[in-house]
Amino acid sequence: MFQTELLSVRRVKGKVVPSFLWPDSSDHAAIVIGLFQESTGIRRSEIERKVRNVETQYSNHKAVRGLAELMTRKCYFESPSKLDARSVRRFLFTRAIKTPLNEESRKKMLAAAAEHFATTVEDVDNAIYGDKESEAILRDIEKVKPEKLCLEYNREMVETILMKAVSMSVQVETGWRDFLRVVKRLGLMFSVEQEGDGVGSVTVDGPLTMHQNTMRYGERFAKLFRHIYAGDSWKIEAKVRLKRSGSSEVLSFYLDSGSSDLFPAVERYSEPMPSFQWVESWEPQPVVNGQKVYFPDLSVKIGDKTYLVDISRPVYSGMNSERDPLLREKGIPWVTVYALDQGEKPVKGAVNLSMPIRWESLYFALQREIPGGVKHRNKEIKNSLLDREIPQAELEEIRQAVEERFPDPDLITEYLESRGYVPSRILPVLGYRIRWKGLSMEIRKKG
């Protein structure tokens, strides 16, 4: 995302239209890349001055500055001195309690510092603010072609527009699940519009949107853009608030997959989910009930029954408490689990888990809480989990792997977690016990 001042758009009849750079016709990118390539060995402040000079020669100065911003991110800068700037400052400032009021006394102090740090006066002078960004010297630049830089610029421009969005409506043909997972994780809210038997579009906004046209969630909308345009077919319609002469106006912003070629290629993000025998699917089919479409996050097998699990946030508890009984009345085995942020109050009478969710905890919680589910004491659960869930051969394989890593608690923990196990639960079953010394874990063999 760029800073707002780099936002380059046109306003046409209530719509906001970004000024994109067309990779095959824009010469801005080549000029900016050239400027940086010629600047190795010079100070960042000097490069910025050169960029300002170039800006004045082009009508779209914002494009020049935006491209320069992208190039700056590809640069490797180094301090002009090897000395630690903060130590140099401290040395000088504490010795200069009597402020040097002429050049001679200033030089004396710099000379004393040079002696102390075993270097030259010039090096000390360079080091005083050598850790300031503007003082840094350009050493190297990541290679990039002008066409690619234009595409990156365009993506940043869309994200900068979405930063100003108050709500956004999205259509994607595939990949709803991952998209909605990200929406929920960002603390945004969504409502689904049905089209036939499937999803038409999803409107995304935030809790406060009902009360004010706030841009509070803009940064989160912007973060969604990379998830959206990674797909083949997509569409965005957003309400964007932009300032004009001291007041602001709400404009509409539209973009669809016809523009995909204007952005750098990106792989669709798909969250890798662990494999558990009790998880039937991480992508169960959406449930259509009348006019509404619901997206369960996973389906699980508890005992011999399959349940659809929706991982929700407490802000939806009112809606869910009306939805869930209706779905169950229709025979849909629907369970809502609330993911709680730090300090967030649990929803009464529901399954509540802390974020990030540990999937094993979800299994135990479901076992305990599902109506008619198996109720166990903790110890029984642990053993029954191992008896039922882990085949003997796998258990032996884990036992051997742990033995090889014993007694290093970090290696053992890393291995078990990579296999999807909670060390504190499985280790006792494998014949180990855990002792805590402060925050350090010690793993010992039983007996």
Place this chain on the structure above:
Amino acid sequence: MTEKSSGGILEYRNGLLVLSGFSGRVPQYFVRDERIQAYSSPAFRYSEAVSELEGVDDRVFPEREKIELSDVEGLRSYQKEAVRQWASNSSRGIVVLPTAAGKTHIGLAAISRLKCPTLVVAPTIELVRQWRERISMMFSVEVGMLGGGEKEIQPLTVSTYDSAYLMAEKLGNRFRFLLVDEVHHLASEQFMQIATMFASPYRLGLTATLERTDRLHESLQLPMGGKLFEMGYEELSDYLADYRIVRIPVDLSIEEQIEYDENRRKFLSYLRKHRFAMRGPWDFERFIMSSWTPEGREALVAWRRAREIAFSSRTKIENVRYVLSRHPGGKVLIFSEDTDTAYLLSREFLFPAITYLTPAKERKEYLDMFRSGEVRALSASRVLDEGIDVPDASVAIVISGSGSSRQFRQRLGRVLRPSQGKKSVLYEIVAKGTSEFRTSARRRKGVPDRTSVSTEG
């Protein structure tokens, strides 16, 4: 006849009050939110909501938590009156007092009076740390802090505006008392969400300069409770250090003047050609918006360059040297409008510079060094305009600034903390023959006229 109401739950969720299962007349500031199948309202309406929603199960705040706090002694008469008026206004409202008049003391008295979980919000990390130290010293309690890399919550917690804004969704029902220092900043669109997303029934705003040129301070009335107490410099002169303002007009060097005039001419001819009149901030914004053409861009660059020359003219630096030589034992704060000048002074005279770029740890270190006398001068861009408390700082030099009388009052306030026999002086170094001369006259309108013009500079 009022409709009979019953049941219902009132909860706090993500900056909102959420009302569900209530059968009765729902106040009009609640809106039906179909996304959650319940009514919701901005959280700041909490006090009204609980009094209007008869019989509702109020689950907004956790259990009522009472904190053992000692009483605050030694309030001056006007401070006592401010606290009394605030308390009789349902513990809501804004107190306006000049810098150095002891607003923090009023805040501490309010905290002590309510004895409930409190969040103190201040705009800079220095002020936040200062509040933390003052609260901790006054009540001998652990004080939590949000901002500057810290994230610790205690019943009494201090926070930067930024952290309070970012965490409002989660913290809005943790503190019954919201105390906002330099409350005029709260009136920006972004920070106003602190006021609206917190459910705190008790609120106190403190400031020396409530009025904003954009008039947004008027929007504080509803969420904070409006201005209820105000006193100015003249009424409090017995409690503030004696001060004088010395204006030092300086000539630019010949080269600087030629370059200044050239750039200024470019800027002004653009304004004339496009019929721009500069009457206020909006006009300037209009000019910036228009500067997308190469010609407009050139005018903007010329304006910036002229400003740079006026701000950090070599003759100004020489005058700083002169003023420093006049106060060899004094503690001197030098204010500039831009960061470059602050660093230029730091390099030249080898004292610390504090700007928005200075890391939080280093800022604290320099302020501690300044307070203890380990360093005797500090240059600062706008970040130290407000709030830092160094009672024995007695000399301020304004090398550049905006035309804002608020900023000028705040800067003056930095050297007005009273101490035995203290006589403070603020030097204002202004470049002759530049637009800065008019800017300086504008900003001084905000303080009583005690200005003399130095001819020595």
